[in-house]
Amino acid sequence: MLLRHTTADIKERKALTVNPAKTCQPIGAMYAALGIHGCLPHSHGSQGCYAYHRSTLTRHYKEPVMAATSAFTEGASVFGGQANLLQAIDNIFTVYEPEVIAVHTTCLSETIGDDIPQIVNKAKADGRIPEGKYVFHANTPSYVGSHVTGFASMTKAMVDYFAESGPRSRTINLIPGFVEPADMTEIRRLATEMGISAILFPDTARVLNGPLTGKYRMFPEGGVTIDQLRQSGASVGSIALGALASAPAGLAMDAKCKVPCAVLNLPIGLHDTDLFVDTLRRMAGVNVPETIDLERGQLVDAISDWHPYLYGKRVGLVGDPDQLLALSRFLTALDMRPVYLVTGSPAGKKFEEQLRETLADAGDDLRIAVPGDMFLFHQWIKERSVDLLMGNTYLKYIARDEDIPFVRCGFPILDRMGHSYFPTVGYRGALRLLEKMLDAVLDRKERDSSDIEFELVL
Amino acid sequence: MLLRHTTADIKERKALTVNPAKTCQPIGAMYAALGIHGCLPHSHGSQGCYAYHRSTLTRHYKEPVMAATSAFTEGASVFGGQANLLQAIDNIFTVYEPEVIAVHTTCLSETIGDDIPQIVNKAKADGRIPEGKYVFHANTPSYVGSHVTGFASMTKAMVDYFAESGPRSRTINLIPGFVEPADMTEIRRLATEMGISAILFPDTARVLNGPLTGKYRMFPEGGVTIDQLRQSGASVGSIALGALASAPAGLAMDAKCKVPCAVLNLPIGLHDTDLFVDTLRRMAGVNVPETIDLERGQLVDAISDWHPYLYGKRVGLVGDPDQLLALSRFLTALDMRPVYLVTGSPAGKKFEEQLRETLADAGDDLRIAVPGDMFLFHQWIKERSVDLLMGNTYLKYIARDEDIPFVRCGFPILDRMGHSYFPTVGYRGALRLLEKMLDAVLDRKERDSSDIEFELVL
């Protein structure tokens, strides 16, 4: 047993988190910042933070993850990090020449109380920021929220710093949420397929799933440009995908530039993709093309074909709030039963209500912890197991100990390929999730069937 | 044990095929014919044939597979099937109203020696073929070749019957071979991405992976039209993908309409997709767009990332000749070692030479049987096992008995979803194959690792 000390005996814990189902804000901010073209994320804290964030993101994406740090020493921690940040800005623009530096804070600099705008202003005044280049920031104290909060804050900062009102264009802003580069590509593709011009931010496609060509680019092709961010204030509307990760930016855009915002679930699964496409259609005043009808119809077809094998399956899910909500809706639509759900993110009462509403039919053994940890989740499973586990790589320890089929999804995935290239959003993404779940469930069925029951055809 | 009578003791067999790695011509002809828009395939034989073919195709595609039969009785078998075919043509056009009927023969009608062109001519003379509608045919004796031959013959018949010379257009003919509907879509997409107008035939996309909408269409949206087939004779060139399945049509096009033809491997894997794209580029005189460079680069990137886990793996492959050749090239490119290869199709000496050439570095335990059967293949494995099996669903009996990781590919796949929607051709398809192989290999690695060796990150 890998988690040999976990038992079904649940003791109340108020202070100790065991096997967290979240991590801290700055990593989310770093990931979001990488979705700006020519941007170097900068961690204003001690150098351990950026090392850990870069390592974790690299393990997930298997791609270079560039960022810088203020490299606080004890002195900086006592006297404030202004000198470090000024020096960093100078060095970064001199040596690495990014278009923009996205500063996020850490628990250290937040505890000290460094005033980033003031420092940036000083850097500007000192001429450390070259003409036409930018430094912007988000406050991402690690002791508030989670990596999702950090992503949301940095995305909102893009609006706060750059969006400018202007004569209404025909463009729509798409705020994709904390999803994979491949998902961002797919979200854009759906809009493009509908003939809609979109500004998508952040956009990590081609930044964190780039090609191998023998030529390294510190600032890869992808990412939203500062120009696009500026223009986003003149868009017809915004669609913020995911209340936790994207709504703050969408609502800030509305407040700042009067660009109306629809906050939707992540477009994972049939119904939330329907909602996304329908909202796009109505917002842009366009018709949904047959190509999308076809994708949708293929998904419905596949659901009907494979329904018997997923029907009624009890599923345990660990993930970020936006993912949990959309996945729960999808699984319920498949007549599956998500019964144990944990997110580490303190997503709030409203989120939990929405989740419970989505899972109203899940049955009487529904257990939800917002926030909770994987240790508690595992204890539930010890009490009564499930048919399928879905969540990040850390779940594999539970999957192995309890011998439960496991589909990797969410963040981080440290031990398999695929998530960088194949979306889980949209109808195609739902097909992929369907395939993944079926593979897991059917492989298990076949493993556990006797020779007599072993089937050729399914 | 599921195959409990299989032992490593190999006795020469000359007459008995055990666990065939092929099936008969007509099913291939039926599949190809479904790739014409508005076409009803017609099996000229006893009704068992079409029932078996429809069943097998349906199990693979999980979609309606429509076809008709001449429903030979003993009388027809003695006196010839002319009356049955005439009656069938009449009934089909009256009741089902297809645009075209694609007749293929069977071992029965071939043994009798029914002359299909003569019967079709009589049907035409009798006014049984409505104006603007067509009946065409291919001879597909079940006792020659395999399902691949049948596919090739029916595809060639499309050229023989319909292609017309004309002033050179800018169009390129793409003959995709015996691949999935999703593969046909991907082959077309690559051409479209390059700005190339293509006539793709047969084209089963949207015929055998159609949507569920509540409305059944006996003749779905997809398929090459007879008009397009007619125009194919005026194309700039043809690319025939797969020497076994597509070359006959491509060469017939060249002979009949002087449309030059390049015969390539199926575009499975990096190098054969490279070759396909490069040939397209040169044939059409266009540049390869960056979007395709990106896809390629992502594939190369993923190969480099995951190389350690596939390197040196000994693989057993069963499949159709065109697939075997392209897969072998891909696996070799990944530094894997395809060591046992079987196809049931009598693909000829030249094919075997090409295969051996591709596998020149595979090592000293290379075994190839062309044609061979799965029983022999299994016997090789009994002698020395492999790290991975790839092939159709029937291989799962061997995979289970011998406890070998297994990736389903080829025809038929009767027990998993995915092949209908996600291509294995092109760079994206190669990524999918890579993911499938990795999942199989890594799941096994993790299953077999001790608790001590179990890894979080890979």
Added chain:
Amino acid sequence: MAISAEYKDADGVLEGKDLEGVRRRLLEKYPPKVARKRDKQIVVNRVGEDGSVPVVMSNVRTVPGLISQRGCCYAGCKGVVLGPTRDIVNITHGPVGCGFYSWLTRRNQTDPDSSPDGHNFMTYCFTTDMQDEEIIFGGEKKLRLAIQEAYDNFKPKAIAVFSTCPVGLIGDDVHAVCREMKEKLGINVFGFSCEGYKGVSQSAGHHIANNGIFTHVVGTDDAVPEGDFKINLLGEYNIGGDAFEIERIFEACGLTLVATYSGNSSIEHFARSHTADLNLIMCHRSINYVAEMMETKFGLPWIKVNFIGAAATAKSLRKIAAYFDDPALSERVEAVIAAELPAVEAEAAAVRPRTEGKRAMLFVGGSRAHHYQELFAELGMKTLSAGYEFAHRDDYEGRRVLPDIKVDADSRNIQELEVHPDPERYRPRVDAQRAETLAAKGVDFADYAGMMPEMPAGALVIDDISHHETEKMIALFKPDIFCAGIKEKYVIQKHGIPLKQLHSYDYGGPYAGFKGAINFYQEIDRMVNSRVWGYLKAPWQKNPELAAKYAFE
């Protein structure tokens, strides 16, 4: 008992529709000759006071080009009847396809470890993979060698050979080769001339299979198994484990199963099956020949049973008990029924609120279209229409019409074996008087009432339904569930209507017996109440207008 067959209370009319109008709609598009033929195969059910029903033309040729569900003679012989016997090496003599397609595609489960030698060849496909040279020069030589190679590699106790279409045409004497190899190898080797073009459907193949197995196997071992109440179960192929469930029930009742034809079977069981006391027939169509011949030759009577549906299972068990007329057996049977029914009834009660009043259509096989009406009735569902794929008139109308059935040219050359009482082993199990007593108790020997007398008046009976008619029926009635096979499955489902495969059970099951009934209830509940059928239209298809652009503010 909570489970009953409520459809008999139906109003006798197909949902108020003009029945002749419905028939007309099915036929109107056909060319006149086709329409005339199909007219006789599409019948509105009427049940006379004497139980008589209208004539249904059946077991006739399928119209070329019309797209029927049927398969061929080979499929009936090798695929259905002989396929499920695990310890025979079944060699398909012909081109590769027929062997390939019938390889593991029928879900006949088997338990090889219940035989001492553990033989199981069902996971294997054996074929001579005939090439053009054999078509030209004859395939006997290759067949002979193939049998030898099969023997050398597998050392089976029996080898059977199945001829496919071209074999008959080129004139291979398969039987002579088999005789020769039987002699040479000292094991049982026998052949079937079941070329695909024979007869008009699988049915011909069943008959040929029955003849062959009766000729070459039945009665070749006179060892009498132990047991007080020895029975054979005929026409049960153990799809999805049905036979296992029935075996379980038999064992609980104290019945000794000598042989099943041919689910979970061994050739050794057939060899001594003539020593049983009673034959039970599940699928009348595919197997009644063997039962008839065993009665003639060995004096073994048969009764029709049905283990599909909990009520039917209980009824069949009581019939068997009545036959043996043993108080201990009867008591045990009642105890089993009493023990099993509560769980079934509880499940039916749980599911029924979600299935009540839903409407089914069944077009399948030679017995399932009938038997499964029981299970639907137990769910409160009614059968609007049903028909067989390859049945004969007696399967529709009951064996009472046997004397009236005219054998046409297509079936005439399927051999009828001439069978006589075995001089030594003929042993009538019941005399005439006892037969009469038993008949009074409902033990109706050698009888099958047919499907139609048990269907409500007004239900539509369609023999060998075509794709066109299927489409029309769907359009006219939009049933809640449709039962047929894999070829039909996705056609129907494209309409947004679930199709239950009753050949393969959609890879579920077992559905026989008590546990099977529970499985079936759950499965039908899943199918007719699946959320997916509500997903057919996208929001923009349901509600296509564009909202004002600023609805999002």
Added chain:
Amino acid sequence: MAISAEYKDADGVLEGKDLEGVRRRLLEKYPPKVARKRDKQIVVNRVGEDGSVPVVMSNVRTVPGLISQRGCCYAGCKGVVLGPTRDIVNITHGPVGCGFYSWLTRRNQTDPDSSPDGHNFMTYCFTTDMQDEEIIFGGEKKLRLAIQEAYDNFKPKAIAVFSTCPVGLIGDDVHAVCREMKEKLGINVFGFSCEGYKGVSQSAGHHIANNGIFTHVVGTDDAVPEGDFKINLLGEYNIGGDAFEIERIFEACGLTLVATYSGNSSIEHFARSHTADLNLIMCHRSINYVAEMMETKFGLPWIKVNFIGAAATAKSLRKIAAYFDDPALSERVEAVIAAELPAVEAEAAAVRPRTEGKRAMLFVGGSRAHHYQELFAELGMKTLSAGYEFAHRDDYEGRRVLPDIKVDADSRNIQELEVHPDPERYRPRVDAQRAETLAAKGVDFADYAGMMPEMPAGALVIDDISHHETEKMIALFKPDIFCAGIKEKYVIQKHGIPLKQLHSYDYGGPYAGFKGAINFYQEIDRMVNSRVWGYLKAPWQKNPELAAKYAFE
């Protein structure tokens, strides 16, 4: 012996390039102040006749914004040194991230079933997940409760607490809480003030970890393990099973391993490790403090060993044997070496034709950049450049420079424990005379010669290499392989050059000892000869012209 370190025969110049020019290229883009600093950390190696080498400025602050490989103090303390001990519940006191990132990401293998109680908490992540209210009002209360909950849920024998950045700032007295809870729970509870901002790299964390473990654990159990030749292995963290391989070899040699710091370790091993006869140091940087303190307090001498590389392993074993000066042990050691080497040599010989002459760069850690040069040399590969991520001058230049090292402000406040000989347990293992005898035999007590004296003159030594310098080195030299960590891996590989992770071993290993050498040879063969590096250009990029359209005819 076929394996030798051939790079020493190198021509002393970095492939003929102007060495100062290379240094200039690395520095020219920096702002002057940065360039001045980095100038002292980038050094061309020269080895004097007395073994002296140039000064490398090291263990100094990383320049903000420059992008270095380094992590923090917490990473060195909790992640590196304490993390691999399975039976301590390690609670990270701080916001969630630090605990999360150090959860199972270092591949320290462990065998819990080798301890009687089977405790293993390494698969768990424990954190106080500090929230803003604790930042404002203090986190001691939560920590206290967390320790209690950890005890209630897991009943460990020890709990350790690791402070992250904000803890120091808000002034939580972690040590007081630990003392209080130790009292209350009756188990060992101790804390580490290893806030991320302390020192200039992981190195500070190692020191703090050493201090803590020495203070709270070492010497708390005087039970003397059985065994004639008792050793501790220090600075071996069992990445990918390295320690298991070394344990295997020790066992074969008849050496008794009392404790490993801290791969495959139990807190109980540390507690009695002072009873051993000799300390062996693998990673000098991370662990020499404990060795020093044990020598002072308990009289236990230490020697530097290296089990990376087959020759190095053999050499280290012989050094140990020399120390114990026991003929039986020496014989056994020689027998083990003789038994193990042939397989290693055979593999080296097989691989070497494909690796010979290839060029490596190593920038990693505090010892691996040195040790792995051995393995590359055994493959006939030369090291063009190397550097440490967090080492001190003694790791580069050898402990001979220790007296000259100036401790700067960043390191000064990392506590130096004042240690004195234990009045009861101090027991010098070797007297001065014997030490001299042994030194003559190559048993160089308390010494580490450093990396540079073993590198060829002309090789470039770069301390705390930046991303910019990495890029320049790649552009200038295009090495065949680059060794660093996960953050660097894909940067390098985007250039088409394989990167071997020497922290995690790319999830391979073990690479220590004899079997490890074989693994490494095979892995490097795979990496430098992978076909994929030849796929970087598409055909149309290599050969962009368009052929005539009719080339296909």
